[in-house]
Amino acid sequence: MFQPASLKGESPVPIDEKIRRKYLILYILIIILSFIPCSLFEYWYVTYFWSETIFWIFFLLLPFNGLVAIYIIQFSAILASVLILKVVNLIHLPKEGVFKRSLQDRDYFFWNIRNIIKKWPIYVMASNPFPWFKTRFTLRFFGVKIGKKTICDNSWISSEFVSIGKNVIIGMNSSVLSFGIEQDNFILKKVIVENDVIIGAKCVLLPGTLIKRNVSLSAHSYTNHNAVLEENSLYMGHPAKLKKKD
Amino acid sequence: MESVDDSKFEMEFISTSGVYKTSFSLIIIIQLFVGGLVLFFVNLWFINSLYYLLTGTQFYSFGLKAEWYYWLLLPLNIYGNIFLFVFTVIVFSAGIFRLLNKLSHPREGVFQRGCKDWKFMHRRFWTAFFPIWLARALPLPWLDIIAYRFFGTRVGRSVVLYEGYIDPEFVEIGDFTMTSLNICIFSHLIYQDKVIIKRVKVGKACVVGPHTIISPGTVMEDFAVLGVNSYTKINQKLEGNLIHVGTPVSITLPIQSIEESQQKAVKVKAESNIPKDGENSPNLKEGD
Numbered sequence: 001m002f003q004p005a006s007l008k009g010e011s012p013v014p015i016d017e018k019i020r021r022k023y024l025i026l027y028i029l030i031i032i033l034s035f036i037p038c039s040l041f042e043y044w045y046v047t048y049f050w051s052e053t054i055f056w057i058f059f060l061l062l063p064f065n066g067l068v069a070i071y072i073i074q075f076s077a078i079l080a081s082v083l084i085l086k087v088v089n090l091i092h093l094p095k096e097g098v099f100k101r102s103l104q105d106r107d108y109f110f111w112n113i114r115n116i117i118k119k120w121p122i123y124v125m126a127s128n129p130f131p132w133f134k135t136r137f138t139l140r141f142f143g144v145k146i147g148k149k150t151i152c153d154n155s156w157i158s159s160e161f162v163s164i165g166k167n168v169i170i171g172m173n174s175s176v177l178s179f180g181i182e183q184d185n186f187i188l189k190k191v192i193v194e195n196d197v198i199i200g201a202k203c204v205l206l207p208g209t210l211i212k213r214n215v216s217l218s219a220h221s222y223t224n225h226n227a228v229l230e231e232n233s234l235y236m237g238h239p240a241k242l243k244k245k246d
Numbered sequence: 247m248e249s250v251d252d253s254k255f256e257m258e259f260i261s262t263s264g265v266y267k268t269s270f271s272l273i274i275i276i277q278l279f280v281g282g283l284v285l286f287f288v289n290l291w292f293i294n295s296l297y298y299l300l301t302g303t304q305f306y307s308f309g310l311k312a313e314w315y316y317w318l319l320l321p322l323n324i325y326g327n328i329f330l331f332v333f334t335v336i337v338f339s340a341g342i343f344r345l346l347n348k349l350s351h352p353r354e355g356v357f358q359r360g361c362k363d364w365k366f367m368h369r370r371f372w373t374a375f376f377p378i379w380l381a382r383a384l385p386l387p388w389l390d391i392i393a394y395r396f397f398g399t400r401v402g403r404s405v406v407l408y409e410g411y412i413d414p415e416f417v418e419i420g421d422f423t424m425t426s427l428n429i430c431i432f433s434h435l436i437y438q439d440k441v442i443i444k445r446v447k448v449g450k451a452c453v454v455g456p457h458t459i460i461s462p463g464t465v466m467e468d469f470a471v472l473g474v475n476s477y478t479k480i481n482q483k484l485e486g487n488l489i490h491v492g493t494p495v496s497i498t499l500p501i502q503s504i505e506e507s508q509q510k511a512v513k514v515k516a517e518s519n520i521p522k523d524g525e526n527s528p529n530l531k532e533g534d
Contacts, residue, residue: 007409007428059289063282067275129379131271151264154411171262172411172430198438201262201430201459216438218259219459220477220493236259238493244258 008126009135009152011159012175013119018103019112026113030084030120034077038069070128074138077121082141084117094160094188101186108186111179118142118159147195161190161207168193171201171219180207180225189226218243257442257480260461260494263413263434268365271372273342277335278376284334285327332384336377340396343373347398352415356442364441367434374414382409402450416443420450420468430459435480442480449486471501 045065049058092110099107125138134153136146142159146152147166154172157164161178170176170193180187189208193199197211200219208226211217215229218236229235233245350366357363374397381393391401397414401407402421409427416433425431431454435442444462448454452466459477466472467486472495478484479494489499502510 007411056286059286060283062286063278064275067278129376129383130274131267131375149266151266154264169262169264169436171264173428174262198261198436200260201432202457216259216261219261220475234259 007154007173009154009156010126011118011122011139012156012177013115013159014181015115015119016103016108016112019109019116023113023116026084027116027120030077030080030117033080034073034120034124037076038072041069041072067130070124070130071133074121074124074128074133077124078138078141081117081121085114085142088113088117096161096188096190099186099188101181101184105186107188111186111188114160122159158191161188162193163190164193165195165197165213167195168197168199170199171203173201174199174203174205176205178207187225257435257437260459260477260479261436263430263432264436265368265371268368268372270369271375273339273372274376277339280338281331281335285331288330289323289327328384332377332380332389335380336393336396339373339377343370343397346370346373352443354416354443354445356437356440359436359439359441363443367441367443370415378414413446416445416462418445418447420448420452422451423448423453425454426456426458428457429454432460433462435462444480469501473499 042065045061046058049055049061088110092106094110094114095107097107099105101108103109103112121138121141125134131153135155135157136150136152139146139157139159139162144157144159145163147164147168149166150164150168150170152164152168152170155170156173156175156177157170158176158178162176164170164176176191176193178189178191180189187207191205191207191209193205193209193211194213194215196214198216199205199211200217200221202220203217204222205211206223206225206227209223209229210227211223211229212231214232216234217223217229217240218234221236221238221240223229223235224239227240229240230242230245234243235241236243346366346369350362352366352370353363378390378393378397381389387406390407391405394401394407394412394414394417399412399414400418402419402423404422405419406424407419408425408429410425410429410431412425412429412431413433417431419425425448431446431448433443433446442462446460446462446464448460448466449468449470451469453471454460454466455472455474455476457475458472460466460472461478461480461482463481464478464484465482466484469487470484471489472478472484473489473491476491476493476495478490482495484490484495485498487501489501491497491499
């Protein structure tokens with residue numbers, strides 16, 4: 001629960017360098033769009049409270065002002081990026097599969113574009129210290145289903161093709177990856193974690209993993225591509241193997 | 247709920263320590279408010295004299311009419327504000343932490359999830375969360391150590407804590423110890439529907455390698471080294487003056503001095519007939 005500032009739970013995205021340079025404007029556009037409601041709010045706050053009679057209210061509410069400003073930025077960043085994402089998805093629908101890792105491949109190209117759009121809202125979500133509208137809230141807008149009573153704030157979860165059930169505990173520093181790079185190939189496959197699963201610290205779930213109900217995955221282990229972990233059992237090792245079944 | 251006798255309790259696997267969001271996590275707003283209140287009064291004194299502002303005989307809007315020395319000291323003011331905020335938040339929440347400790351004394355053992363100790367564990371975690379986050383976000387190496395000391399963790403002198411997760415209670419870290427990047431020191435562990443709480447002791451001059459997990463009940467004796475990418479089992483004892491490696495820790499290696507390892511390297515080179523650097527150089531000259 002005590003993540004240092006540098007270990008925040010940002011989604012892992014190795015965006016292609018050419019895309020990062022070429023579509024920087026898109027990234028900056030989302031940042032500017034997300035700051036407009038915040039600056040309107042700050043303008044109202046200063047003009048309303050900064051007067052000779054009630055100036056002390058201005059200072060008293062300053063911490064809450066910071067709290068509200070962070071959430072206004074986060075909400076408007078999510079709104080802006082979701083709107084742009086909808087337009088991009090109309091041009092090319094995201095789909096699973098194995099693709100070539102070059103920008104000529106449309107699926108790989110649009111995966112990069114989608115991630116550069118999501119980068120700013122996820123950065124804001126991960127950097128703020130307040131625990132309320134974190135991973136579960138933000139990733140739901142990008143199509144990741146995360147159930148209630150799930151601990152997932154200290155782990156790196158991919159921002160698409162992931163579904164996590166209710167009452168799941170995902171350990172510190174674990175990563176849930178729905179994408180993978182193997183030599184020239186680029187793999188996109190859905191990761192499904194069902195209800196009541198405990199995933200230990202520093203685990204890695206590779207694309208295509210299906211974890212069924214009530215599975216415990218021991219700390220410091222990883223699952224193979226397209227691995228299926230059966231119900232009510234304990235898995236551990238590199239890669240995860242069946243250890244015990246109830 | 248009574249704590250189970252944990253001497254017989256054995257876990258097959260290490261999971262993680264985690265905390266649910268409860269309504270008590272709203273305490274962060276109170277911490278923010280208290281920090282801001284102290285900032286408010288100190289800044290009143292800084293921008294203008296407190297007396298004039300409270301009586302209202304003189305009012306400076308945004309310090310625009312302030313003297314030249316105000317603008318000169320503005321960077322110092324901003325920097326001081328940050329520290330003032332962090333320290334008031336740390337001291338205030340340390341007070342709440344002590345109060346919670348008096349309400350329910352923190353105990354070691356195995357507890358059912360949802361019992362009284364589980365609830366108070368959550369409360370203690372949430373009070374310590376925001377100040378420690380603040381201390382770790384600031385670029386000062388000693389601030390997080392001070393923050394941990396305020397929350398009952400015994401941290402010795404000359405300790406290096408790199409970026410990693412350390413639970414705020416039931417952890418002892420000795421003098422001159424170094425914990426590397428991305429480690430997890432857990433004194434709480436979730437196991438099925440139970441939570442196990444046990445004291446972790448890290449001795450003097452230990453090195454905890456990167457990407458390791460130290461699980462509850464681990465005792466690292468003085469001068470022990472925990473190798474990269476390994477984790478310890480519950481109640482495991484790591485002997486001093488040795489390197490421990492494995493998932494979970496099973497292999498021990500001796501610590502060598504530099505002279506010893508250099509002598510060994512010379513021996514190995516002589517045995518395998520690898521030409522020395524000096525002998526290689528004439529060949530290079532011929533190639534040129």
